Amino acid sequence: MRTHPRRPRKPGRFGTLLAAVLALTLAPSVTDPLATAARADTAAQPKVTHRADALTMSVPATEKAPGYTVDIATDELAVTTERAGEVVLSTADGGTGGLRFRSGGQWQHATEVTDWRWKDGVLTLTADTTLDGATVRARLTPTSDRYQLEWDVEGGSPDQLGLVYDLSSAGHWYGHGEAETPQGGPGVDQPWPLDTGEVVHKTFGPASYNMIDPFWYTSRSTGLRVDTGNVMDVTLNGDRDGLGRFTVESSDTYKATVFIESTPLEVYRDYVGLVGRPVKSDATYEQYAEPLWNSWAQFYTKVDQEKLLDYATDLHDNGLDGHTIQLDDKWESNYGNLTWDPKTFPDPKGMSRKIHDMGFDFGLWVTLWINLDSDNYQYAVDNGYLLMDAEDTSKPCQVTWWNGQAGIIDLANPDARDWYVGNVRKLMGDYDIDGLKFDTRFFDEKCAPREGHQATDYQKLGTQLADEFDLQGAGIRVHWNQTAHKAGFVTRQVDKGTGWESLRASATQNLAISTIGYPFVESDMIGGSGGQPAPSKDVLVRWAQSASLMPLMYSSTSPVDTYDTTTGQKVDYDQETVDLYRRAIATHRKLAPYIWDQVRSTLKTGDPIMRPLFFDFPKDEESYTVTDEWMLGPAVLAAPKLSTGATRTVHLPPGTWYDVNQGTVIRGPKTLKGYAAPLGVTPAFVNLKAKGAAKAIKALKRDGVPAASVLISPDTPATGSGTPFEVTTESTNWSTRTIRNATAALDLPAGWTATAVGPTTAKSLKAGGTFTTTWTVTPAADATWGGHDLTATVTYDRTRRI
Numbered sequence: 001m002r003t004h005p006r007r008p009r010k011p012g013r014f015g016t017l018l019a020a021v022l023a024l025t026l027a028p029s030v031t032d033p034l035a036t037a038a039r040a041d042t043a044a045q046p047k048v049t050h051r052a053d054a055l056t057m058s059v060p061a062t063e064k065a066p067g068y069t070v071d072i073a074t075d076e077l078a079v080t081t082e083r084a085g086e087v088v089l090s091t092a093d094g095g096t097g098g099l100r101f102r103s104g105g106q107w108q109h110a111t112e113v114t115d116w117r118w119k120d121g122v123l124t125l126t127a128d129t130t131l132d133g134a135t136v137r138a139r140l141t142p143t144s145d146r147y148q149l150e151w152d153v154e155g156g157s158p159d160q161l162g163l164v165y166d167l168s169s170a171g172h173w174y175g176h177g178e179a180e181t182p183q184g185g186p187g188v189d190q191p192w193p194l195d196t197g198e199v200v201h202k203t204f205g206p207a208s209y210n211m212i213d214p215f216w217y218t219s220r221s222t223g224l225r226v227d228t229g230n231v232m233d234v235t236l237n238g239d240r241d242g243l244g245r246f247t248v249e250s251s252d253t254y255k256a257t258v259f260i261e262s263t264p265l266e267v268y269r270d271y272v273g274l275v276g277r278p279v280k281s282d283a284t285y286e287q288y289a290e291p292l293w294n295s296w297a298q299f300y301t302k303v304d305q306e307k308l309l310d311y312a313t314d315l316h317d318n319g320l321d322g323h324t325i326q327l328d329d330k331w332e333s334n335y336g337n338l339t340w341d342p343k344t345f346p347d348p349k350g351m352s353r354k355i356h357d358m359g360f361d362f363g364l365w366v367t368l369w370i371n372l373d374s375d376n377y378q379y380a381v382d383n384g385y386l387l388m389d390a391e392d393t394s395k396p397c398q399v400t401w402w403n404g405q406a407g408i409i410d411l412a413n414p415d416a417r418d419w420y421v422g423n424v425r426k427l428m429g430d431y432d433i434d435g436l437k438f439d440t441r442f443f444d445e446k447c448a449p450r451e452g453h454q455a456t457d458y459q460k461l462g463t464q465l466a467d468e469f470d471l472q473g474a475g476i477r478v479h480w481n482q483t484a485h486k487a488g489f490v491t492r493q494v495d496k497g498t499g500w501e502s503l504r505a506s507a508t509q510n511l512a513i514s515t516i517g518y519p520f521v522e523s524d525m526i527g528g529s530g531g532q533p534a535p536s537k538d539v540l541v542r543w544a545q546s547a548s549l550m551p552l553m554y555s556s557t558s559p560v561d562t563y564d565t566t567t568g569q570k571v572d573y574d575q576e577t578v579d580l581y582r583r584a585i586a587t588h589r590k591l592a593p594y595i596w597d598q599v600r601s602t603l604k605t606g607d608p609i610m611r612p613l614f615f616d617f618p619k620d621e622e623s624y625t626v627t628d629e630w631m632l633g634p635a636v637l638a639a640p641k642l643s644t645g646a647t648r649t650v651h652l653p654p655g656t657w658y659d660v661n662q663g664t665v666i667r668g669p670k671t672l673k674g675y676a677a678p679l680g681v682t683p684a685f686v687n688l689k690a691k692g693a694a695k696a697i698k699a700l701k702r703d704g705v706p707a708a709s710v711l712i713s714p715d716t717p718a719t720g721s722g723t724p725f726e727v728t729t730e731s732t733n734w735s736t737r738t739i740r741n742a743t744a745a746l747d748l749p750a751g752w753t754a755t756a757v758g759p760t761t762a763k764s765l766k767a768g769g770t771f772t773t774t775w776t777v778t779p780a781a782d783a784t785w786g787g788h789d790l791t792a793t794v795t796y797d798r799t800r801r802i
Helices: 264-275 285-289 305-317 348-357 375-382 414-431 457-466 482-487 500-514 537-548 575-605 621-625 693-700
Strands: 014-026 047-050 054-059 068-073 078-083 086-090 099-103 106-119 122-129 135-143 146-154 160-166 173-177 199-204 212-218 222-226 232-236 243-248 254-260 292-294 324-327 361-367 369-371 399-401 404-408 435-439 561-563 570-572 630-632 636-638 647-659 665-676 684-687 708-713 725-733 739-747 753-757 761-765 770-778 786-798
Touching (some): 054 106, 086 160, 099 146, 292 305, 324 435, 348 414, 636 647
Antiparallel strands (some): 054 068, 199 232, 222 254, 636 684, 708 725, 739 786
16 A cells, blocks of 8 residues: 655645555456365264374364374384374484483483274374383374373383474474573573574473473464473474474373464464463553553662652653552562661651652562571571472572572461561551562472472462462563463563663563463563663663553663663663653553453453464464564554664565554555664554454554545456456544545546446544445556556545644
8 A cells, every 4th residue: 555645735724645556457357166174074083094104093174173193103103293184293203213211311212113002092002212121102192183192111210201393394383481592592582483593491390480381382283282390301493403302301101282273373272271361360451551660670789768769750750651669679688588678778668658649659579588697587497487408308498599598488388378478468568568579489499399289389379379469560470380370460571681682582582471371471671671781772762662562561771861780870861762762651551442452352262462473364474483573462563673773674464454653554465675663663553354453543543644544455356458347445534533525536547437336525534434435447448468556545634633
């Protein structure tokens, strides 16, 4: 779609013309029937057939599932999954082996299948291995859209079991959550798709601080879930070997589910059906609508009462709205005491009152980790309130963290929990504290779970504890279990650096987290918080713009001024930085009604709010490798600038898209190269056919863009010379006020004619209103074969600024 504004000619009034171009092909007409995919009878059952060198397990299609086959090579055990004759997932072969185990420090794998049985819907396999005296026994249990794969090693005394897949067999890989990578992930790197980089995650487990789940999905609409409460060693494309290694550090039965669907979104929905979707949102509407301002990246641990009040005052006086001022680390007399440091915070009650007087809520950072030199440590030891050491359960577990050596409160001990909660509630009541930011973990692998509990229980116990308090949009980092999925907490990312690479990682990491079942995501603190030099003006502004198109905004570095933690020097930003940051906040606030609609929708469906383009457009191949765009709900395509420069390439999937910055309508799929994105512009597009489009346009439409646009359809009609055909124009008023004398017209090639069927003018077109005109177009009798452009225009008048 091309637009051509017309300058006003009369004082006090102006007219605008917008044009849409349609490409017409003159060619002989051909009509093909639409193909409908066949589905098998829902009563059909899986079956197994046998050949000389393979077994094939066939699962027929149903009305809701595409069907699949699983081929098992019997000469060297390998498992290959196919859908409609195409390989969609395959284990590794050759010397690596698909089913591997470690014994005596050496890796072994399954080899020849020596026996098999198909009974009661379960395919049982017995296979030799590369280790004498060790045998693999595997069981495959198929259902319509997935199969369970469970296997054990008999003999050989294994200590680890793992699956290995050929990554390329499934296309691209996604999921995982926050990925540890040789390139600095998750702090400054998050490959998207995962196979385009390297993931080397040695301690991938339920007690990890990283937001992770043992779930991966692929561009060929398959998925893998490993059902374990043990630590895993996960590597994808390590050393660029093209393999995915999913190793469980245990000799227990290896349990996995392989999903086979028609789209990646359906795979995601299958997974959420197992682990659960949120039953509520922990954050309120206000916490979605405005930023949380947290002190961490502004001051790190060099914070005091005077600095915090100056910070809040600067934000307030510059119109940098937010719902909460949250005081992060280094307010306590010692970690775990839950008492104020009187030197740096001499009047916390007065400080709290002043923050409230500015219209903010007030929050505090807390942890369940008690440093060994704190007043509360020995009391907790004497009363048995701490987790015990895994190797010597007669002594408390001691863990090392960024603030020293500590013990961890044992939430499985009711007395310990009550003691901690009582101290926290007294603190909150005495100083008018509205909410909390819980940090660190609730368990560590060095510790022993309380008798009758497992390590995974502590994610649940931490979830239940945090759910008693207002988390103020900071959420909590719990994962791996149903309780975490259902709690509906906001998920904040691990600390990021302050450069461009970290900004880009914050976008792809949100896509990774939200598509493993945690939909209420926000980036790390805008501008980063990893202890690096303060972000540049451009990084800070672009990060704020990016966050404005995410579910929530999590802020820290003030655009007024901040401190460079590496030098201790103050950093002053200019007025444009303040203005553009304020504009990003305003954009997010205006978008809040639309975002809140998505929150309510997610509570019904479990679908992520921020999601990759291919969740909505699975047939659009280019979408699978786009790293700097996302869908925010069904209507908003966010394409913020995440790198230096003033232009970018934007990919638009199939659909009809409204450009909120230029006021034009574009028909996708289309790649916009060199799209203008100077520092004050945040590229975003609205899918006009999606639910919520009008609300999104109202929030995002940039001031000064044309009020109306016109769409012409169909996109590429075909006809013959002199043969009439029909097109339709839809003229829409996207402004917030009524426009007058909106008139649609067609510009045609020489010798062509067009006759309108229906009105071509709307004397008054209300905000959001559309009028449609059908045209009978007749090409010239001597029109040449080939493409011809038809241009639709809409002109209008307005007497007041819109």
